[in-house]
Amino acid sequence: MVYKIFLTVFVSLTLFADVHLNSSLSNFNLGNDQLSISINSNGKLRKVLSHGESLNQYNKLGPLFSVTLLENVYGLKDGKRRTVELKHASYNQGEITVAPAKGELPSFTFKTIDKGDYFILKLISMKNLENENATVLTMRKLAHTSWMPLDSVTKKSSRFKDDPKFFGVLQRSDDLPLGSISMWASKEGLEEDEVLYKVWANEDMPHPNVDGEWTVERAKQWIADYIELVCKKHTSEMIIGPRKPEDLKEISQVANKFGISKLYMHLNSWGGRYWANDRDNLEVNHDIFPDGRKDMEAFGQLLKNKDMQLTLRSISYALGGKHPEYLGETPHAQLATWWKGKLATDISSQATEIIVTETNEQRTEFDTNYRWDNIFNRKCIQIGNELITFKSFVDNGDKTWTLKGCKRGFGNSVATNHKVDSPARGLYRIYGIAFAPDPDSKLMKEMAKNFGEFHNDINAGIVNFDALEVHEMMYNYGDTKFMGEVYKHIKTPMHGSTSGPGLTWGFIEGMFNSVKMAEDPWRATRPKGIPYAVDMKLGLHQSHWSASSPYAYVWAIPANAAAGRQLAVSAQAGFHDVTTEIINQHGLIDFYAKVFKQWSKYGSQLPAHIRERIFNSWYKNPWEARYSLIDELFRFEGEGEALSVVPFRMMKGKNDRGWTYHQEHGTVYPYQYLRPGQSMKVENPYDQQNPEFIIRVMSDFKRNIDVVNALSKTESAEDKKFNDMLDKFQGASGVVIEEKKVDNDKNTKINYRIMPNPNEKNPQKKIRVKGSVTFTQESNGVRITCANNSDVQLNQVNSKNDTLSWYPVNSNIDQAGGLGLVVHGDGSGSTLVVRTKGDGSRDYIVHLDFKGKRYIEIPSPQVSWVDARWPFLNAYKRWRSNKITGIGIGFNNVKSKTSVLIEDLRFLPEKESVLKDPVIQIGEGEMTIVGEVKSGHYLWYMGGDSVGVYDLNWNKLKELPIRNNSCQASDGDNEIKIINNNEGNNPWLEVQFFVKDKAMLINDKLSQVK
Secondary structure, three states, X not given: OOOOOOOOOOXXXXXXXXEOOOOOOEEEEEEOOOEXXXXXXXXXXXXXXXXXXXXXXOOOXXXXXXXXXXXXXXXXXXXXXXXXXXXXXXXXXXXXXXEOOOOOOOEEEEEEEEOOOOEEEEXXXXXXXXXXXXXXXXXXXXXXXXXXXXXXXEEOOHHHOOOOEEHHHHOOOOXXXXXXXXXXXXXXXXXXXXXXXXXXXXXXXXXXXXXXXXXXXXXXXXXXXXXXXXXXXXXXXEEEOOOOHXXXXXXXXXXXXXXXXXXXXXXXXXXXXXXXXXXXXXXXXXXXXXXXXXXXXXXHHHHHHOOOEXXXXXXXXXXXXXXOOOEOOOEOOOEOEEEXXXXXXXXXXXXOOEEEEEOOOOOOOXXXXXXXXXXXXXXXXXXXXXXXXXXXXXXXXXXXXXXXOOEOOOOOOOOOOEOOOOEEXXXXXXOOOEEOEXXXXXXXXXXXXXXXXXXXXXXXXXXXXXXXXXXXXOOOXXXXXXXXXXXXXXXXXXXXXXXXXXXXXXXXXXXOHHHHHHHOOOOOXXXXXXXXXXXXXXXXXXXXXXXXXXOOOOOOHHHHHHOOOOXXXXXOOOOOOEOHHHHHHOOOHHHHHHHHHHHHHHHHHOOHHHHHHXXXXXXXXXXXXXXXXXXXXXXXXXXXXXXXEEEEEEOEOOOXXXXXXXOOOEEEOOOEXXXXXXXXXXXXXXXXXXXXXXXXXXXEEOOOHHHHHHOOOOOOHHHHHHHXXXXXXXXXXXXXXXXXXXXXXXXXXXXXXXXXXXXXXXXOOOOEOOOOEEEEEEOOEEXXXXXXXXXXXXXXXXXXXXXXXXXXXXXXXXXXXXXXXXXXXXXXXXXXXXXXXXXXXXXXXXXXXXXXXXXXXXXXXXXXXXXXXXXXXXXXXXXXXEEEEEEEXXXXXXXXXXXXXEEEEEEEOEEXXXXXXXXXXXXXXXXXXXXXXXXXXXXXXXXXXXXXXXXXXXXXXXXXXXXXXXXXEOOEEEEEEEEOOOOOOOOOEEEEEEEEOOOEEOOOOOOOOO
């Protein structure tokens, strides 16, 4: 049996035994006078004392320590894992040893060092079983205590519920510690900071690259500088998307209008790519910075001179397959590996199946079940200087493995012949894209140094660690270690960020309560649920997404401004970067700038009663806990001493969604959709008033009503009533579209009719049926039935995926985004879903709360977004073109069974229409807008005797006069109708009617943020 034992001798120990003569258990105490932890010889917590007073009872917690063990294997498959509680503790000469049972292995021995305000718990030795090795030792996080890791192999993360994780037990080399932590009794506010300062200054933790000695006083000065620079001075950000050098100046000038202090660039902007393949990750985009890094450094200095900062998103220094230095002719020897062995036979340069032999050089530590195997890709090996990718492997049972589907000469390497016993090693390639350094190598430190110095040179305000899993792999401390090494080279305060948990090894500024208070001054008093995102989303009109409206800011900005949080401006689409196209083509840029500056200036200083009302404006989103819903909105009105905050809201109906947001999408606006002559019922919760409104005049559609009518062989009295209504309401155009084939931009034929065909014989075109759904051809259409035999309501569409039956189509909704269907409802209360598939997804939904035959017309793929009964889904976030290659059909909200007959289903080509002298009727009153408004234009009315007409990007075109304005929305329910005085024109309308409450005057003596 072979053991590795690490021993260290300490002075100033506080660890002692307390043996109770009348008990079979001994109590062992570790800690100091500030914090003492008592455990029994069965490994369980007995009590925790702070200054001699008991913090809590921990009898139900069980053993304090547990360990995950992995069998020793050396092949391409991972071994079996098991987690064992360490239920035995023993004391000997100032050391406590924990093990599964008395005399059993593995065992782990600790010592403590008293540091006054805290103590150090250090793992000084361990013994493994002969056939297993420890991969992580876990200590339970104790309530009312605080702790920090004191080395790079011990990890603190909310992902692990803040339990101390000792990954040093992997024992990858004799140079690595086993692990140690500092612990103390938790304190309030700035008292907690005082302890953290001492730990940071006195222990071997990463600290920034400052002149002179790193002391408690120097640490305090660093935090003070961080608060001033990061939390107070640079508190607003714009994500920018320059495309050429000249854009930098233009965008910077516009950012200055907004009062923006940070300009943020995505990798696609400053680097001209996301993952680098044939160049270094720190190489810059020459289309924007012609002289490379020199130009980027100059731009960073220019911003600094203007009291602004350059911030950016960056990959955590992954290495592309053709990296010129680290993966050149000879791949670097210190790349991260997941396996080491040798070649079992000679191979030629053409071989696509390769047999390798395992050796005992490197234990197989990877875990197939940890996160996703495709992230930590294990499909690349190196033999000699050649890199080879493969698709699969086969265990031959004799410690050899056959690699199948080999692709030779990957990256910069060249396929060549290799001899038997040639060394082979498996290389990690994150997401099958990029390589990484071994976390314990000099290469990792070299790359971390380059990364840190790059941010120094460009005067960056942020160090972003996107895709930090690059350094994690099977060694869970790799990401932590890389961050700490980068931090050692940072010279000025910069915010460290990652999309995962907060940083705790380097960039620990965010752990100080003084920083938390400066970043979010109302943190302790504001209610939970404040809008999660802090950015105003701007964007131009697209066929699948309207331009940002005058109220693009209302969801994210007021509440976060009132809370004193940092605010941002970004774009709706793509990488969310504001471009010169948005700046030059959107008509409301100056309006947005004024609004943003107002909220940035006054938000955190608003009187308490105004802040409280803003903080009470949101409510729980039943579909997405992260993003609240808001009905009551807020805006500034007036100037100078008359400046006020005015609550207002869109008048909503029963099933209308509130304002919300979605990750990587932006604001989700509420609207209503109706056609002239239709009415809608909405509520005004305020006093009676003349409402404001925004109306988008959409297109009308070409409809083949003759074909729809002819689908019924004989016209019953019910059919006649339906068809008469249809003819009158829809204003049939008489244009036949079913047989009309339309050429798309690739000169291939598309068809707007998208009916499923249960009798299709071609396997490529058949319906792919999923779940308990059946499709049956009937004489006048297709019947779709879904049975649910469980007690749980069936939903074929959910937040992550769908189980809809689908079939291929060849269609396109460019200028044909409406959907028309003739459907027989069953009154089941289920929801019929028609989902487009292609370069993005949208859902057309029909609530089956009716019985009998109806013609349903849905004017836009975005209509489902405004329905409170339907979630906004991740599937809507990406849309690359209007080409439709498949249709999914199914149901949600199925209790037991639902069955519908669909007679017709088709996309509806648009036709231009005109709203002429429209009359807005609200209750008993009305107003007439004198003039014409064509499809593709907005009306924005904010009171007075005229209404503004705008194009789809909110450029103002003209004013139209208003006549006979007697509109009054009474408090409570109201009926709204719009009349079009233009026979033969019935465009769909996207509408928002707004009412407001009494203005709340801002006193000249604003409350100050303490």
